Amino acid sequence: MSASKVQTNVDLDKERIKCNFNIQELTYIIDGGKHKTLQRRQIENNVFTSGKHEDQVPDECLSLKERYENAVRKSLDYGDLVRNELLAITGLENFGTPILRRTADAFFKEISPLLLHLGMFVPTIMGQCTAEQQAKWLPLALNLEIYGTYAQTELGHGTFIRGLETTATYDSSTEEFVLHTPTLTAYKWWGGGLGKTANHCIVVAQLYTKGKCYGVHTFIVQIRDAETHEPLPGIKVGEIGPKMGFNTADNGYLGFDHYRIPRENMCMKNAQVLKDGTYMKLGNAKLTYGTMVFVRVTLVSDSAFNLAKAATIAVRYSAVRRQSEAKPGAPEPQVLDYPTQQHKLFICISSALAMQFTANWLWKTFTKYLSEMKKGNVDNLPELHALSSCLKAVSTSDAAAYIEQCRLACGGHGYMTSSRLPHIYSFVVATRTYEGDYTVLLLQTARFLIKAWEQAESGVNLTPTVSYLSRACKVKNTWENSSEGIIRSFEAVAAGKIAHCVKNIREKMQNGLDLDEAWLLTTNLLVSAAEAHCRAVLLRVYHEEAKRLTEESSLNVKEVVDQLVQLYLTYWSLERTGDLLRYTSISENNIHQLEKKYEELLAAIRPNAVGLVDAFDICDEILQSTLGAYDGRVYERLMEEALKTPLNSESVNPAFHKYLKPYRQAKL
Amino acid sequence: MSASKVQTNVDLDKERIKCNFNIQELTYIIDGGKHKTLQRRQIENNVFTSGKHEDQVPDECLSLKERYENAVRKSLDYGDLVRNELLAITGLENFGTPILRRTADAFFKEISPLLLHLGMFVPTIMGQCTAEQQAKWLPLALNLEIYGTYAQTELGHGTFIRGLETTATYDSSTEEFVLHTPTLTAYKWWGGGLGKTANHCIVVAQLYTKGKCYGVHTFIVQIRDAETHEPLPGIKVGEIGPKMGFNTADNGYLGFDHYRIPRENMCMKNAQVLKDGTYMKLGNAKLTYGTMVFVRVTLVSDSAFNLAKAATIAVRYSAVRRQSEAKPGAPEPQVLDYPTQQHKLFICISSALAMQFTANWLWKTFTKYLSEMKKGNVDNLPELHALSSCLKAVSTSDAAAYIEQCRLACGGHGYMTSSRLPHIYSFVVATRTYEGDYTVLLLQTARFLIKAWEQAESGVNLTPTVSYLSRACKVKNTWENSSEGIIRSFEAVAAGKIAHCVKNIREKMQNGLDLDEAWLLTTNLLVSAAEAHCRAVLLRVYHEEAKRLTEESSLNVKEVVDQLVQLYLTYWSLERTGDLLRYTSISENNIHQLEKKYEELLAAIRPNAVGLVDAFDICDEILQSTLGAYDGRVYERLMEEALKTPLNSESVNPAFHKYLKPYRQAKL
Known part of the structure; x- marks a missing residue:
């Protein structure tokens, strides 16, 4: 990586020295294996040595027309690289993998004008056209002889x-x-x-x-x-x-x-x-569902990656930035030493990991179900649909909120586009709307949950992700301060909220409303119930996948991943005390224990914070951030970027001679 | 207003017909009196008939350099209007009033390059220079012979x-x-x-x-x-x-x-x-504190105004937009009819009103204290500082979050800059950081609250906004489902959190930490306590000011304002069930009552929703929104704006001939 060649900020050096786990080992886990990491790095290296991703003038300084024309040029350069470098290594079956999206980020701060050509035009032809039609259109499209959307x-x-x-x-x-x-x-x-x-x-x-x-x-x-x-x-x-x-x-x-x-x-x-x-x-038109679910899995994984970028930027910057006095007369501490900053940032690191693990798990679940569907068994389709709907909604929403939290945690400099954080936010927050709006998707999940509850009531066996409803129907939750205890409590919250919705709908129908009217008037509670279900799924999947993935890891990696999982469980318990007090037996004393544990977790994660974001292994070419580069040359980069803005190419702007001076002279 | 001349969207017409209160009457209350509304309208009329605020090409299509040069030109035009129109009517003492900021919004989607000349350079000379210095510099600055920052x-x-x-x-x-x-x-x-x-x-x-x-x-x-x-x-x-x-x-x-x-x-x-x-x-350097407090009051009022803009856009658009089927086969309903949409938007209307009333109240409190300070009594300074700190933090944070909520509630079209919503968000979210970051300001308030708690414990009389701490020290809160009951419960929550922080700090000190260390480790709880205090202040001030300001209003205006206040109280009670369950005697049954009341309030406000945002009386020239214009010609405006983008001035973009075609030819 280019990062190793330059002098690194002394505070970042110290952070890396005190990191107590093997960063590389964690990177392999996040990527899904050592070979995947190495392959990814090789591709990134090949792509970036071309230098074709680099802009001389910050893109945001240009007119929209110039930005578009510049993006068309880069799309073709990028298209060549895809063909020559990426596909040669990963093969066509991996077309559209995370590696492609990662490298595209170096070329386009926003997006390629040809994105939907590859992302929607080609897949629709592959998925919805006959073999004859594919034979006609696919070569034209893949060869860029036609450009579609x-x-x-x-x-x-x-x-x-x-x-x-x-x-x-x-x-x-x-x-x-x-x-x-x-x-x-x-x-x-x-x-x-x-x-x-x-x-x-x-x-x-x-x-x-x-x-x-x-x-x-x-x-x-x-x-x-x-x-x-x-x-x-x-x-x-x-x-x-x-x-x-x-x-x-x-x-x-x-x-x-x-x-x-x-x-x-x-x-x-x-x-x-x-x-x-x-x-x-x-x-079977239902099979076209597959594309929709695929896109949603991709959005969960994109959310994870973009949140990882934001966390990388904010954590590294917070290690470099020094501010205020924690004690009178003492030197200004790194802002990463403030518990308020740790509270804002560590949950972002942990959530990025949670989403990545969940996206991979969802992908596995999806491919398993897909092969069953191809054999004609579409029984799992409703669950898959409900699951991908709420995970898409909650992941994009969480990611957007946390990315903005990272940006705000960088103070004024987070407002500079050279920090890259405004771009990441505006990109991810759009995914909260497209391919199914947050509220609409949660209501689709809610419909599935209400049916599942009714099945649970009548003793029908439920599919895995809602099987907790059967238990909740029978047993009252007892708070237990363990991982499994917390997860079960969140399941009890979800079950309690779903039951509350069912009761609400039935009452309204008893009062003369029809189902549609009763449903409509319950939608705000239903959204909340579906979110609670999704949160319970996230807590369980994160916890179980983390355990599985670190089974053979070194002790220190096991420990640091477990701390992140514990942070996630504790953070959400404290965020949701209202729900827990309503639907579980949690006591005021239990809440104090959680507060104490949360404080301890922040302190435990602090020495490894920079190591943890380093483990996301997002290189500077992709990150494109003045605040987040590996070497921590924050202030130098801010000034270097500022000097590139065309407004600085003239010491006096024409507006002085054109407007300001004549205005003053007219009055003298 | 220009709005009356064109054909209005038929759904908006119906909304205005069914509105059951006198919109004008509410406008007078929001503006602070009929004469203020009339003066404001006269000024707006004079300014906008000049047409100098209008752009031919959407600003965001231009390069940054062009945008800057364009803004300089408009600054001078605007400066003339300020001198000729606004000051002639309002006088110099009202320089910097909301009217000025409102009209500036029509000229600058973002900001004037001369803003700090008038907003900081001139005030600093007035506040921190001697009479002799003022005599030298003020005329030069006010006459725009020099431009300062x-x-x-x-x-x-x-x-x-x-x-x-x-x-x-x-x-x-x-x-x-x-x-x-x-x-x-x-x-x-x-x-x-x-x-x-x-x-x-x-x-x-x-x-x-x-x-x-x-x-x-x-x-x-x-x-x-x-x-x-x-x-x-x-x-x-x-x-x-x-x-x-x-x-x-x-x-x-x-x-x-x-x-x-x-x-x-x-x-x-x-x-x-x-x-x-x-x-x-x-x-007395403490008097320069005045400027800081003044700026914070302004930011609370700005938050109110910008949130009112966003709510106006989103509510009008939601009355025009039709989507989905609430019942199979029925026509697509207005999205404003969905309770999920009402949940997102009505709290925004109510919060804008809450912030505006609170800003006015804070201004009154500030000027009263300022006159006492000038007589040498600085006793109230700590309270004023604590109050303006937390109100600035919470108002800018609430406003940013709700503006983004309005934008997201407009679906894809909220992502278009022609909706104006992205601008409003990026403008307001910056105010969360500058002039005192959210977290830093809440910790300043927390310091005051901890002192106040200690005084309450030792029986000292407290200043008005924290006097509830004395009561909380003695009496356990009992939940009571009335306005005063809810407000007292929120005060009990704040008191409970402050007491919890005090206990936490003392325990840590008993375990050997010094005060600074104990404080630092309690900061996350302290931020939460200060926010709870601020929320209690907002609830009380909003409730009391609304009552006072509508004392002589017609019944229907009284009712609709009361509904908004009740919505605010109920909304926040439901948002904070965790705190209420921990620090008050609220029961599960009480929570169900609140849920029912909330549902009823949404339904009660629904018919007046468009009337309520009309009452903010933000004219189209200031709003500059395709989605939010008074006439509701949403789709027509979206297309008209699209056609103005320079990319559409050529049917074929040069990038085709320069890049796409040669690329294809090279491969054939």
Whole structure:
């Protein structure tokens, strides 16, 4: 790594010397094995030696147009590297793995305009097209002869897919679909790369044939001329304008004026329209669920990685930054020595680990269920759906909140974009909304939980992640100050909240409301119940996976990982005293014990804090942070970055001669 | 208002028809009287008819350099309007009032580069300079013949002023101060308008004379040539680079290389250095506290206003936006009809009102104490300091969190900068850090609370806002489901937490720690205690001020304001069940009653929600939001704004010809 070549900040040196565990060993655990770490480092090394990821001027200084054009150039450079370096090592089956996302972060502080080409266009063709269709489109797409994206969301329609207004009406006389945008609210909106880059697009539209609507289906649509790149007649396409983040992806709008595409451009794997207009359902559409679950697992893992970045930046900076007097006359301490700072940051380290372990576990669960589903057993689908929904919601929400906590913990300098923290926040907070909004997803999980509770009441056996409900139906929880005791208490909280919702809904129905009305009026309690369930799952999975993964580790690594797990359990117990007091037998005295334990854990983790974030092994090229670089040259980097801003290329800005001076002269 | 001229969204029309209270009447209460509302509207009208606040291209599309230059131009236009329109009506004594800040919002989505000229440079001269000095500098500054700013924070030093490294060493041989920046970390950093705009600057530096350091003092320093605007020899000045917000203010860095200024440029009201170098302390430096408290009151009021903006945008949009099916087959309901949406938004309306009433109350308290202080009675200073510290911390923190909640409640479109919500968030979240970081300020309040508790224990009479501690010392709280009952319970919670901290500190000291060590290890509990105190103050002040201000109101206004107060009390009771269960006699049954009441309040407020945000009376020119405009033309505005982005001025972006096409051709 480049970091070893320069002089390191003396405080960071000391931190690394006092770290009492083998950092490398923990990195292997986080990556999922030594070979994965080595492979990742090799790829990162190859990619970064090209130097093509580097910007001369900070991206945020440029106009949006310049930023976009710069991002297109880098997308192609990056595309080459993907082909030449990454795929050569990992193979096509690992296309889209975390390694790819990590290295992309070095190229794009925000996002590549071709992200949805690889992330949605190609996977949709692979998942929803026939073999014949794939043979036609995949080579073109993978070879970047066409650039595609995915257009589902409309200006007036997001979460509720059935509400989409764009129509695809089959005309058997010409064997074409006629795509049309009947209203302003029907304009496609948000597609990444749709505004200026893509010349093809997967379009989700209401399929009409023989006068009947068959609901939403997907179509491959060419939108720009291959040679001139001009929008084709009947296509209205453009950029949607500046956003909080993602400003290097030209998110676009798209409207159709009775625009015709060949019948063959309908994605025909799960449904077909025959030449004469007959609609035929084929295959099992439920299998397309797989893509959705896959994306959610990816978002949990992304949350973990981005939170790890933020924690790395904030912890290293807090070791370098010195401030105030803990004792009169004493030198200013490292801010990492303040328990208030430890309280803000250590939970972030621990949560990043919790999310990473949970993402890996979810992935394993998913692939197991997927292979069963392919054999025709879809029994586990509801659980998988409920699980991936709430884990996506809670992970993205936790990650966003903790990343902002890291940023705020860096004081004023956390507000500088050169810290990278504002970017990380605006990126992650978007994932809280897209691919299923926080509240909507938790309510989907809640629906599953209410059913599970009713099954538990009637003695039906439940799937693993909700089996605690059967126990909770029968046995009252007793607080016990152990890991298993705390986890069981959180399960009791979740069960108590679910039971409370069930009671609430039944009461309202007894008072004359129908189920939909009763459900609606209980939604705030249901969201809270689903969050409690998800928290219980996170606590259990984190605890069990940590134990499993460190089974053969050295004592010190075992200990430091266990401290992080204990911190997570204790932190959440103290955050949720209200719930625990309501649904378990926890006493005031137990709470004091937890407070004392929490204080001890902060002190125990403190000497290893820098070592722990070093173990995430996020190199400077990916981190791109003035505050978080491995060498801790915080103030030097802040000044170096400041000097790069184009405002500093002239000692006097033209605004002085143009505005300030004439204004003053006019008054003299 | 311009809003009345266009066709309004039909759903918003219906909302306004069903609103059951007099909106105008509530506006007068929020503004502090009918005459204030009318004056404000007149000023806003005069300012906006000039049209000088309007941008042709969305600011965020431009490069940072262009944004800065554009902001300088608008600063001068705005300066003229201030002089010609605003001051003519409100008079100089109201300089810096909320009206000024409101209208500035129409000119600057972020901030004016001259903000600190008016906001810090001029006030410092007025507060810390002698009459003679004021006579010299004030006319130059007020007439914009010089542009000043304020430079205190350094690259390595923020909160802890005593740690500043910049030195001002008196040289009696030339009767000059020699300013010097001894290290990189001593560079001044952050000053708004310092990078490119200011030619003068208030500099805070360690004063040395006759070989002795007298601590930090302020100096007026010319940094650029009046004619050429070039930095003067010995001055290193520039811009610090892009930030999360505030990007139109050229925040700057400043370094001195043995730079000399005349002795007379020291701000000499509270201390002087005589010609021979003798240091003399004069006057009461405690009175400069006034400025600090004033700024904090302003930040509470700013928090209220910005939260009101966010609530206005999110509530109006939620009345226009329709989504999903509450019942199968039924039309998509307004999202404002979902209790989960009401839960997110109504607390924001209520909190904005709570903060505004509290800011006004704090201002009254402050001016009363200030007049006593001027008579030499500084007894109330500690209470005022503690109060303004925690109210600043909690208001800015609440406002930032709720603004982001409003943004997230707008789904994807809240991520568009044209919604204005990302700007409002990045602006307000900065105020959580500057002028005293959240944690630091709460710990200052905690110090006061611990002292107050000790006084209560020994029977000393306490100042009003902590008098509840005397009661709590003696009487155990009993939960009572009334406004006064809830407020007393929150006071019991605060008292319980403070007592818990005292016990904790004493135990640690009995175990051999000294006070500083024991304090440090208790800081996480102390922050929580100070927050609980502040919440109790907010609940009481909001409740009492709302009652007082609506004493002569119509019944319906009384009712709707009371509903908002009840919502605030109930919401916070449910948020803090853990604290209430620990420190009061609240029962599970009481909690269920609160849940039921909360559900009823959401339903009761729902029909008036749009009316309530209309009552904030924030006109479209200030709001500048596609989602929040009075007429609700949400989708039309989103598209209109999108079309303004320069990326849409060409149908094919040059990046196609420059990168995409050659890349493809090279592979064919």
